[in-house]
Amino acid sequence: MTLRCLFVDFNSYFASVEQFDREELRGRPVGVVPVMAATTCCIAASREAKVHGVKTGTPVREALERCPDIALVQARPARYVELHHRLIAAIQDCIPIDGKPLSIDEVACRLIGRERERxxxxxxxxxxxxxxxxxxxxxxxxxxxxxxxxFLAKTASDLDKVDGLTVIESTDLPQALHGLQLQDLCGIGPSMLQRLNGAGIDTVAQLTAAPRERLKAIWGGIEGERFWAQLRGIEPPTRQRAAVASVGHSHVLDPQMRSAEGIRSVLFKLLAKAAMRLRQEGCKARGLSLHVRFVGREQRYSRDLSFAPLDDSPTLLKLMADALEPLLRAAARGRWRVERFPPLSVAVSLIDLLPNAGDSAALFPERERNHALTRVLDQVNRRYGNNRLYFGAMQDALAQGAAPMRIPFQHIPDEASEADLGAAALVADPSLDELWLQRERQFKAMAENAHRQERERSAARPAAPAPAPAPAHQPSGVGGWVRKRQGSPDDGGRGTTGSLF
Incomplete structure (x- = not known):
């Protein structure tokens, strides 16, 4: 009786939910996208779409080329979470679930006693x-x-994705895995695949034959030992939750917010939410990390700031506004061609957190005024609904419904204080929104990877004859994103990006 886990993976889950709700989509190829824009990618594809080569991560343009009659629908996270409850209830009537669901479309169930018999x-x-x-x-x-x-139960569920049922027993190992590619195993992404290839491991057979110490060296730590154990049917101990190291939010911009003004408004809203979470965690931040990604460009605009411990919103927003100013100035002067390289996503995080040691009076009147303003904002928004009072720079983001509340890793927000005023209520179990956020972060990585692959394909095509080169010109100042020399008196701080455009 070597069987200890039963793993349920809902096939093409988001697309299947759309087909469940809309009969006209049943039997048709369906692609689910995060926003209705040609520059994004499919975050899910129905079984009918996969026949045409459309899968998770396929760019929208490529999906339409491969399957012209594909129905593209915008993702509805709340609905997916709602259906998840019904699916979980159905499973629990058959067997108890082991802890929390692993993701919004994956569930692990522990087998005990006679349940372990095949x-x-x-x-x-x-x-x-x-x-x-x-x-x-x-x-x-x-x-x-x-x-x-x-690990092996999840791997088995992937072997027959269309309503399949696969059993792998200890006596089947490791031969049952030898037909897979390395990247078919959960935990081996592009970076780890490159490391394994560099270490002379090109097949699953070589991976399963590698000794524990070799995998530990390749992974660079205990994760290699965990992987070695999982390949042999051992269940490693559950990882312990680490202390909160940062708080932040990210958002893939809707098409109407892909402008210089749009990113500023969305970033203000994201940072205001992060600052509120920071205070709820009882911490102060000693750093801020800001990132903006663009459609059609590999480089991103990044700033990393360090400062004395802070937790008040006005000061943090002022620091971020100053860090964002070079980008906005470049757009105003035409050095950043927004229509050619529109912003794709934004992210802001408060980092290097320090627990509050107790309240102390501010040394400067302005700082004390900012703390008083922050206290008033928190009190009003907790009592009357979040963003009943807000900073004017957030107006456009609020009007467009941009960056709605999501449930980040290891954090379940207080709906009364964090949900936008007038927003739809959360589902009965708000922790399930965390499962959606995990998928959302994967989708962002897929979208960025799709853009990179498209650029690589474009670069490989024969290029038209180039016009005569213009006279050499070296951009000057931060508007050209030229890295300043160390010690420059107008240095914008560490983390300044190199030339972007």
């Missing part, structure tokens, strides 16, 4: 599939993997 475990899996159909949840289907640990 026939009994398979019977439970079939009961889950039958229950989903009996409760009218079709066309939402799931593939099930059964194995000695969670």
């Amino acid at each position: 026939d009994n475990a398979v019977a439970i899996a079939r009961r889950i599939k039958r229950t989903l159909i009996e409760r009218g949840l079709d066309p939402i289907r799931c593939s099930v993997g059964i194995a000695p640990n969670t």
